[in-house]
Amino acid sequence: MQNHLNDEFVFRYKLVGSVEYIKSGKDQLILSKMVKICCIGAGYVGGPTMAVIALKCPNIQVAVVDISTARINAWNSDTLPIYEPGLDEVVKKCRGKNLSFSTDVEKHVAESDIVFVSVNTPTKTQGLGAGKAADLTYWESAARMIADVAKSNKIVVEKSTVPVKTAEAIEKILTHNSKGINFSILSNPEFLAEGTAISDLLNPDRVLIGGRETPEGKKAIEALRDVYAHWVPVDRILCTNLWSAELSKLAANAFLAQRISSVNAMSALCEATGADVSQVAHAVGKDTRIGPKFLNASVGFGGSCFQKDILNLVYICECNGLPEVATYWKQVIKVNDYQKTRFVNQIVSSMFNTVSGKKIAVLGFAFKKDTGDTRETPAIDVCKGLIGDKAKLSIYDPQVNQDQIQRDLSMKKFDWDHPVHLQPMSPTSVKDVSVVWDAYTATKDAHGICILTEWDEFKNLDYQKIFNDMQKPAFVFDGRNVVDAEKLRKIGFIVYSIGKPLDDWLKDMPAVA
Ligand SMILES: NC(=O)C1=CN([C@@H]2O[C@H](COP(=O)(O)OP(=O)(O)OC[C@H]3O[C@@H](n4cnc5c(N)ncnc54)[C@H](O)[C@@H]3O)[C@@H](O)[C@H]2O)C=CC1
Numbered sequence: 001m002q003n004h005l006n007d008e009f010v011f012r013y014k015l016v017g018s019v020e021y022i023k024s025g026k027d028q029l030i031l032s033k034m035v036k037i038c039c040i041g042a043g044y045v046g047g048p049t050m051a052v053i054a055l056k057c058p059n060i061q062v063a064v065v066d067i068s069t070a071r072i073n074a075w076n077s078d079t080l081p082i083y084e085p086g087l088d089e090v091v092k093k094c095r096g097k098n099l100s101f102s103t104d105v106e107k108h109v110a111e112s113d114i115v116f117v118s119v120n121t122p123t124k125t126q127g128l129g130a131g132k133a134a135d136l137t138y139w140e141s142a143a144r145m146i147a148d149v150a151k152s153n154k155i156v157v158e159k160s161t162v163p164v165k166t167a168e169a170i171e172k173i174l175t176h177n178s179k180g181i182n183f184s185i186l187s188n189p190e191f192l193a194e195g196t197a198i199s200d201l202l203n204p205d206r207v208l209i210g211g212r213e214t215p216e217g218k219k220a221i222e223a224l225r226d227v228y229a230h231w232v233p234v235d236r237i238l239c240t241n242l243w244s245a246e247l248s249k250l251a252a253n254a255f256l257a258q259r260i261s262s263v264n265a266m267s268a269l270c271e272a273t274g275a276d277v278s279q280v281a282h283a284v285g286k287d288t289r290i291g292p293k294f295l296n297a298s299v300g301f302g303g304s305c306f307q308k309d310i311l312n313l314v315y316i317c318e319c320n321g322l323p324e325v326a327t328y329w330k331q332v333i334k335v336n337d338y339q340k341t342r343f344v345n346q347i348v349s350s351m352f353n354t355v356s357g358k359k360i361a362v363l364g365f366a367f368k369k370d371t372g373d374t375r376e377t378p379a380i381d382v383c384k385g386l387i388g389d390k391a392k393l394s395i396y397d398p399q400v401n402q403d404q405i406q407r408d409l410s411m412k413k414f415d416w417d418h419p420v421h422l423q424p425m426s427p428t429s430v431k432d433v434s435v436v437w438d439a440y441t442a443t444k445d446a447h448g449i450c451i452l453t454e455w456d457e458f459k460n461l462d463y464q465k466i467f468n469d470m471q472k473p474a475f476v477f478d479g480r481n482v483v484d485a486e487k488l489r490k491i492g493f494i495v496y497s498i499g500k501p502l503d504d505w506l507k508d509m510p511a512v513a
């Protein structure tokens, strides 16, 4: 039935019970089959986002497609490819009803009314803009495929984070081979954070939809707004022009990362002066203009997006002749790198300026708690720094396995952001690294412990038992401020906590890069 609408732009639909009426460009009501959504890219964004749309819109058929057979098989199994609290329940409720996962990308794209594109947008490693610009290879190939297989009008939604003005390029690709088919491009960036993806999706601060300011563009915005309006209050659905939506995503991530670099910069000053960064952050955050969230000092921010998106922003500023603006944002990344290096230097200098041959337990490898994601985790840089000083590492993370850790420690920068099956394999494992399945094995006979992810279980370990089984002096370097430092000091540990007043021991061991 959908094909009856081929030459009319479908712009609005209303759901009446289980029967759907689609209002065509000619303002007629036409009884139609279910609206179909397809999402290209079954990753951390595509999977959870589509699962929630399926949950909240039982009358919409949602297909999530991917070129990775392994990923799709996992989405169709009992062990989903990503760990995300609450995700299993949502997928189980909808899979086999109005939610499906498939490698038959072309078929599902051809059948859909709305196509979300949520593919990788890694940092370029070669050629023009290498190390900064976004690599749009995967996006472009998705757009070309949509143009090739489409037989009916489609709304194409940018879900991936892309450089501002990408929609213009995508539009050109789509319309170049359009065979008379109408494509409307929307930007609908995603703001979910990993670990809280399902609650973020169910209750978003806002949904942002950008589109062309033409009658067709406005109709496409309305159609997508109606999907979200199934569960998101309309005053939280913001509609803007395309470029504002694309840039807002980069801006939001830059602002968030900048807060962390700001508090981390303060943490260095706190250590130098005897101030306590938690107290400073609390006092600063009480100002309602600043607010209390996202002010936890840490070993540095990680995750697949902050660094990549800021580098992308820096590149766009440079391309637009704004070097001062580029330098401003670049500094956010520089402070993040400084924080990771500072942490490694602190460990090495505290332990008599060498960790050569010493066992160091690494607790936590994921870039934050409640996820198994290790993309751009600060743990990679810290571990590489310690390995560079010839430490022997024993790593434990409740959600990250040995294979992933070995791959991360042997992969080149930015390679991690390509589809998994296209990433280089790690032929030899990194020497002097063992991966274990509990914190007590990791810490046994260790000289020092580094806490790199704020997993709740690290707060409540039996630190007396751990102390008894460690070499002395026994050190704890808390990169996430999760342990009760005073309690550990009473047991006998020498404790370094980011941004906190230093132990006398550590004061005498200044870390100089
Ligand atoms: N991970 C996150 O928390 C967030 C990510 N984003 C953005 O969303 C986009 C996707 O990120 P993730 O979901 O984390 O990446 P991901 O790597 O988990 O998933 C991307 C998927 O796209 C697939 N893919 C690539 N090219 C394809 C093609 N031509 N056809 C079919 N499938 C293809 C890959 O196989 C992969 O499974 C990125 O632009 C990212 O910046 C935005 C907000 C949050």
Ligand SMILES: O=C(O)[C@H]1O[C@H](OP(=O)(O)OP(=O)(O)OC[C@H]2O[C@@H](n3ccc(=O)[nH]c3=O)[C@H](O)[C@@H]2O)[C@H](O)[C@@H](O)[C@@H]1O
Residues within 6 Å of the ligand: 161, 190, 191, 192, 193, 194, 195, 253, 256, 260, 293, 294, 295, 296, 297, 298, 299, 300, 301, 302, 303, 304, 305, 306, 367, 368, 369
């Ligand atoms: O575009 C994206 O990919 C997403 O990036 C972040 O989400 P995410 O990276 O999943 O997780 P965050 O909670 O933002 O944490 C990022 C990093 O900052 C660190 N962090 C966070 C908060 C804080 O106060 N201190 C701090 O060091 C975390 O430990 C983590 O390493 C944003 O929060 C999302 O809004 C955005 O959609």
